[in-house]
Amino acid sequence: MKMLFPFLLLSALASGVFAHSRVDRTVPEDGATIAAAPDVLSLSFAADIRLTRVELTHQDQHSVRLDLGEQRSFAQEFSIPFQDMGQGRYRIEWRGLGVDGHSMQGAFSFTVD
DSSP: OTTHHHHHHHHHHHHHHHHSOOEEEEESOTTOEESSOOSEEEEEEEEEEEEEEEEEEETTSOOEEOOOTTOOSOEEEEEEEOOOOOSEEEEEEEEEEETTSOEEEEEEEEEEO
16 A cells, blocks of 8 residues: 555656647747847647747846737647847747646747847
């Protein structure tokens, strides 16, 4: 019985991890330095997710919430209009829900030189 509890606990934790999607790709890529600001940000996930919030922070200024438009359903690919604030470092933070109802979040950054 003592061995059963740790096994069940680890199984429950592992199943929660596998239920969540991960970001497969972003455009611009995380850590990239690009010559000009993009018109659109692209996020590609390994499984369906519903984005609930995407925020942009330029340098050390206040964050700005980006408009998701009609992209409110579950999908793997998202294209979000980008708000150009000039040269410098940008940080994009996203939040969403997996199909299992768990909340998810992540971030990536890039520099416009």
